[in-house]
Amino acid sequence: MTVTTPRGFRAAGVAAGLKASGAGDIALVVNDGPDAGVAGVFTANRVKAAPVLWTQQVVRGGVVRAVVLNSGGANACTGPAGFQDTHATAEHTAAVLTASSPRLMVGAGEVAVCSTGLIGERLPMDKLLPGVRGAVRGLSRDGGHPAAEAIMTTDTRPKTTVARGSGWTVGGMAKGAGMLAPAMATMLCVLTTDAVAGPETLDAALRAATRVTFDRVDSDGCMSTNDTVLLLASGASGIEPSVAELTAAVTAACHDLAQQLVADAEGATKQIAIDVVGAADEDDAVEVGRSVARNNLVKTALFGNDPNWGRILAAVGTTTAAFEPDGVDVAVNGIWVCRGGAAAEDRAKVDLTGRDVTIRIDLHAGEAAATIWTNDLSHAYVHENSAYST
């Protein structure tokens, strides 16, 4: 039920000593083919980590035979030396993989690299490179789960998924708590498929999927330097789905992983869906949902089980979306506490004792809709992010 579920992939997760805890910290995913197609989406942050700059080049090359991922260090804001470390990691991975099997001929330019952890410090290459050798030795068709564990940072559990097509599948693993707005460090995701798919199809499917899943998770409004989502295609099923079929499966896999990320967000006690409806267009709906998701006063109110719709309306009022202030309705867990921009049903009717919260905002300005997923702002969030250096 992970990256090794589709045919043509092996994976491994090993402990190389990058994490002080001794837990797994290097993951490797290898595509044994016959194809080696790839698509990728990356952080929009202009301050990009060395592995992001490297992997963007690799993806442009169109062929990826392996992805090596490390936790325990982001290799961001490390200058030219940090970029050289990423390059050396790819070179080493390619060389060890090529030496490991007569079937494999891997170039460094076919190795994607992902890192997550503290920004601004060099990686301990004396531990990382031996770790890569260990990961190559450990590669197996059962390696998906240890790989998913090795990329965890503050995650409390690994995130894996699978989505099935007709004779082909999509598998995936992820870490972190957001895409455009991760709670800590970084969101990394590797998706695999044994479908046959050309580069345009892979790219179209991945962009369509991330646009309505990872891009709509907004945990704390902070964008990472390292976010990376990769989709690798082995073609091992011999079946070529349509773009629509592949998009549907990749979207299902991304949706499942995105929900797992929100559920495991740092210190969260609430998992919140913000449904914006009646918007003039989808951009308006996303802008409104994101503004509410990022509002610390809304997030702390929900942590306190307070259906404070006034704070929600104040957040809506900071957007450029089409709406009239006296024409907005707000429901919290099904109770329409605000109609026409003023108090409506009794807020005491709202039950916020559970973990799941749904906020529905009707702008009465059109027919478009979007959902943004977020979480509350808790004491534990403050604790984790003040006590833990990332």
Add this chain to the structure above:
Amino acid sequence: MTVTTPRGFRAAGVAAGLKASGAGDIALVVNDGPDAGVAGVFTANRVKAAPVLWTQQVVRGGVVRAVVLNSGGANACTGPAGFQDTHATAEHTAAVLTASSPRLMVGAGEVAVCSTGLIGERLPMDKLLPGVRGAVRGLSRDGGHPAAEAIMTTDTRPKTTVARGSGWTVGGMAKGAGMLAPAMATMLCVLTTDAVAGPETLDAALRAATRVTFDRVDSDGCMSTNDTVLLLASGASGIEPSVAELTAAVTAACHDLAQQLVADAEGATKQIAIDVVGAADEDDAVEVGRSVARNNLVKTALFGNDPNWGRILAAVGTTTAAFEPDGVDVAVNGIWVCRGGAAAEDRAKVDLTGRDVTIRIDLHAGEAAATIWTNDLSHAYVHENSAYST
């Protein structure tokens, strides 16, 4: 040292029972003239409270003889009935003032109204209107301090100021913790001057002053529905300063009040100045400073005494400002922990044990600069804003 320091002003603060605590909750400031000039700036939130909509009209009329302010309720998101409550408050204030003195002839359209407190609930007019009568009875030249106390919500102390010109003064009072981004509820400010100044001069001075003071306080990125800053001019000194002289004094008064707001921000343990230098233009400097000020990961790191410059750089990277990622320097309390986008001086040298923190960001893209003031994100912020409904 407050709104009654300039000649021509009386004030009062009384308890009308709007606050459950029994503390003062209605403030009144009266301009006895001879002039009754006014300028105002208001929240940019599109969801505006009834008193903001009312007072914007009043200020456009060009004459304000009294400002009545209440805590204990924002009168925001209260629909047409809420606007009628504000109107009735102004009518009542005008009538009681006119009846109180043969010298005064006040129309409702000359009474500004400001409110702060919980959004979405009607004000208890049966308490508020008698409170206004009490405030009129209590008006005095010594009433500035009780007035400043009566507008407090979660403020732990009243905020007042004075700035002196040549033969004229500017006085002021404020409550809250921000202008474009208050931490809770609302920022209200009333400034008074006995200078002689026409409407264009008052407006120019107030806009120039707030642009570089209140507008550059960003406590938690949340914009209120009620923010209001008013400048009243009595002309009682008989002296007409230049626009530059008046602007300088109003700016000094606003700067002092803004610093008091940041110092008293909810739950804050750090008072943080973000100096952005080397920017291509002032807009870039403000955008970068605001992005860092609003970043929850930066704010929690500083709460934890962690000079986490990587999070600062990641926040800079989300802006559209001109800079090269490998050309940014960052100092925390004077230690240049980041040079050229990578680690420089030892972060262990940074002393974050004090309350004041200065972050200096050099974009190396030009000559412009700006400072944004903010505070950290603490357990106490989460507690106050989850346990207290606003």
